[in-house]
Amino acid sequence: MTTRRDWFTQMSVVLSSAAASNTSQTSPMTGLEPKRALPLVEYEPESMLHTSETHIERSRYPAIDVHTHLSVSAKSEQGVSLVSERHFLAPAQELLPCMDRKNLRALVNLTGGFGDGLKEAIANYDSAHPGRFYTLTEPCWSRIQEPNYASIQAQMVEEARRAGARGLKILKTLGLFLRENVTSGALIKVDDHRFDPMWDACGQLGIPVAIHVSDPIAFFRPTDRFNERYEELAAHPDWSFYDRDFPSNAELLEARNRVMARHPRTQFLVLHVGNFAEDLANVSENLDRFPNMTVDIAARIGELGRQPRTARKFFDKYQDRILFGTDATPHGTEVPQQLFCDHLYEIYYRFLETQDEYFNYAPARIPPQGRWRIYGIGLPDSVLRKVYQENATRLLKITV
Numbered sequence: 001m002t003t004r005r006d007w008f009t010q011m012s013v014v015l016s017s018a019a020a021s022n023t024s025q026t027s028p029m030t031g032l033e034p035k036r037a038l039p040l041v042e043y044e045p046e047s048m049l050h051t052s053e054t055h056i057e058r059s060r061y062p063a064i065d066v067h068t069h070l071s072v073s074a075k076s077e078q079g080v081s082l083v084s085e086r087h088f089l090a091p092a093q094e095l096l097p098c099m100d101r102k103n104l105r106a107l108v109n110l111t112g113g114f115g116d117g118l119k120e121a122i123a124n125y126d127s128a129h130p131g132r133f134y135t136l137t138e139p140c141w142s143r144i145q146e147p148n149y150a151s152i153q154a155q156m157v158e159e160a161r162r163a164g165a166r167g168l169k170i171l172k173t174l175g176l177f178l179r180e181n182v183t184s185g186a187l188i189k190v191d192d193h194r195f196d197p198m199w200d201a202c203g204q205l206g207i208p209v210a211i212h213v214s215d216p217i218a219f220f221r222p223t224d225r226f227n228e229r230y231e232e233l234a235a236h237p238d239w240s241f242y243d244r245d246f247p248s249n250a251e252l253l254e255a256r257n258r259v260m261a262r263h264p265r266t267q268f269l270v271l272h273v274g275n276f277a278e279d280l281a282n283v284s285e286n287l288d289r290f291p292n293m294t295v296d297i298a299a300r301i302g303e304l305g306r307q308p309r310t311a312r313k314f315f316d317k318y319q320d321r322i323l324f325g326t327d328a329t330p331h332g333t334e335v336p337q338q339l340f341c342d343h344l345y346e347i348y349y350r351f352l353e354t355q356d357e358y359f360n361y362a363p364a365r366i367p368p369q370g371r372w373r374i375y376g377i378g379l380p381d382s383v384l385r386k387v388y389q390e391n392a393t394r395l396l397k398i399t400v
């Protein structure tokens, strides 16, 4: 069997030997002269397929988006949030009309921070509009060097719960950004024992940990022509975790698995399809191993929708443990905010509810993660109800 890499190697041999013997400057493979060669960024092919296009204006059942970012840290350095102060990306009044249009019962604001910033986020969203917003707390990483950090952090989670936080959110800070001297020194591992009291506190309080560990597998590969997310990584070189002192994707996921194994009474909502949407067999294996694990689908319909038959089986088998989420960040988007919000949700609904074929997975002409398109998985009503809402209400202990 010829692999893609073999094929490229053979082709480059053909091309270079042809170039050596051919002075006409015409490619022996395409017959094109160099001036007709098209830079990748200018390539915008329009699909000639006539396929059915279903416009899903509202989700079939009321939905809870468990993965949004409505407030973020006002100051962070090298991927580590340093202050309690929050920067608010959108006021509730701006979000509610979109939520009503799209049949969104509630948004979960994962990045609520801690201390006074958290209280402000809860006041702005949760308390001002009961039942429409739920905010989670985050660890105070900047205190990691304090000798009794472990117990301080557990206490802070308890205080956050009393203030109204519905869970604990871990950004990919852990394992990839947080270091012994906060932003310098050796990287701190996901399963570092200093965090054990924090995971236990969540279990005791009955609140979930929404955890992001690692990133797309392509981010751990060289940014070269074989990388399926080449354009994205070329545009954001700092998103690459290839080389330097970063652990591998496998090491990160294994450390996360050890945390779930060590804290069976704590519920872990492992974001972005268990952070390995490219390998649903791996995610399934972990879901089988860890009864305290659930996943969301945020920012991964680009992967799920490229493998619709496997994804459909995955949803059927784990229908009680998959939650609806988008990673919506109502800020800095290409198109006006209202349009972005509507379009984003319509794409998710189309993926979950229809059998439509070959459509864009993001509200952009050139989708940001890679130039592929996706296929709907047409979930039945009984599964849709669970994914849109029931699994979230159970995990977050929300009554609707």
Ligand SMILES: [Zn+2]
Residues within 6 Å of the ligand: 067, 069, 327
């Ligand atoms: Zn996110």
